[in-house]
Amino acid sequence: MGNITLRILARELKLSTATVSKALTNSHEISEKTKQRVLDLAQKLNYTPNPYASGLRNKKSRTIAVILPEVADSFFAQVIDGIESVAQEKGYHILIRLTHESFQKEQAILKDLRGGRADGILISVSSETRDSSHIRELQQKGIPLVFFDRVCEDIETAKVVTDDFDSAYQATRHLLQRGCRRVAFLYISPDLSISYQRMEGYKKALADHQLSWQLSDMVACTHDPVANHRILTGLMSRAHPPDGVIATVEKLVTGIYLACQELELRIPWQVKVIGFSNLPSAMLLNPSLTTITQPAFEMGKAAVSLLFRELEGKPISGEPMVIPSVLVVRGSTAL
Amino acid sequence: MGNITLRILARELKLSTATVSKALTNSHEISEKTKQRVLDLAQKLNYTPNPYASGLRNKKSRTIAVILPEVADSFFAQVIDGIESVAQEKGYHILIRLTHESFQKEQAILKDLRGGRADGILISVSSETRDSSHIRELQQKGIPLVFFDRVCEDIETAKVVTDDFDSAYQATRHLLQRGCRRVAFLYISPDLSISYQRMEGYKKALADHQLSWQLSDMVACTHDPVANHRILTGLMSRAHPPDGVIATVEKLVTGIYLACQELELRIPWQVKVIGFSNLPSAMLLNPSLTTITQPAFEMGKAAVSLLFRELEGKPISGEPMVIPSVLVVRGSTAL
């Protein structure tokens, strides 16, 4: 299926490809008449330039790669939405790559990106990522890179995060103020920047209420719902189970609700629950879920905007950009 | 930032670019020794071929475009997941394009795809799409195209759908069997293939129960939550409100739950609700939601697999591929 090319237009119009090219980019060195002829034919033949050819020539792909752990998660889905809203305006295309929380996959994906497939990269690292040399390598090649949400603290580049420390602090304080005395903290990976920040916020809130944190109350969960179910029913059937739970990951909310249901622990009476979640249905849960709601869409927009600034050679502030989350109080922490 | 190219490798090794290229693709015409030298240097310099250059040469981009209405929706997010799982294995890349339910955007996106940016297209049309000439044009250019979920019936190409008629039929029958006498049917666009199919299934179930359908019970909703809220509270505060509701779109579930909450209509006693939804949290809603759960991940996998078959020139069955949804009965339709 012979696609329409510049050359075909040129031949048809008895012009050179250079002239046609210039006419299509509305160059001032081309006469109005010629421009019109070119435009008319291009229109008629449904000509669309091959982006890879011009990209090759200009050494830019007008494509940005978005690397994230998963897409079937309301936070990441909303981030993509935010990214797309800006990229599309700028005529950029979005390549989505999922790591499924695997460090190996993340490495492979970044390696693949060295060849010039994308002009810039937006990344939220996998929960397994401890070493960041694969990312640094890309950076040294001069490819602009912006972290969002899950950052590598040891890499100096633009970052967009939410106030993880503060929101965990607020969540914990809220539970304590509502009478909880033993608050469990559920997280996935201790290596993640966000887990660490949130954990510190949690500890600080406990300390500010003259409570000391217990290692056994900080519960590491997994990506496997079945394993999580075991872990969480285990937690809630301890001799002294927590009377408050903070699920710092959306998918752990389901786990803790189910565990409580199964053990016939009534939320919020026997245990109060807060979830870091962007689910629109939080208000419809049984009971409605008190959440830390993250500015997912805005984070996506901010991250891609920073990336564009870099691509345009404008200066970027050294400090991570922080967009606050909000505590939305609902039934799961009612008195 | 001078990227590593074939030419650089060649110069360094005092070989021609042709030899290096062949060595890298493990051609049998190259000696083992040379191959090893090339591979070693490539490794050392972190060489990654420019995909657009080879794409230009080979006239394939190893990229597929996925066009969908939105991403912040559990169905579409899971579809993407399924698509990625296969594409990634085949070394293909995924370009995501969102129409936000706009026909105009859909046209623009497809137009942009004419230039060879993608080797194939997966699409679920916008709710505004009535005319399909923009899609047909791409098809005539010989670009393989697979529809998923929301198809254009008048375009002959591979399609992956779920059993919309049957699942709506089942949903309706379930409500009738649970004692509902007046079932409302909420949908977004009458132009969508899936809306039509579901509507027919709904009507058929009513007919099979000796009930005639009422135009006023088939309620067209929008994409705007505020407008939907008005529509749905209007519906539920009629003189004779429905005692059963089928929300054929995930986002309408929230709307109907909230409307009932506000009007103090108790689900399932005063009204029973079924939602077409893939939300993992359906079981946690208040009350837990009876759903038609669609095989989103599988549909994504199936669609991209069909696309690969086409790309490989293998034959495709003319019939749409149908992957069944399942009715999951929960609290919102309890007796």
Added chain:
DNA sequence: GTGAAAGCGCTAACAT
């Protein structure tokens, strides 16, 4: 077994 040369579709410097 290796290399020279052409060309994918486009653009930009440099003629004319």
Added chain:
DNA sequence: ATGTTAGCGCTTTCAC
């Protein structure tokens, strides 16, 4: 105002 030429980085005949 238009054309010639060269080249982006790669692959693929076709020679040697």
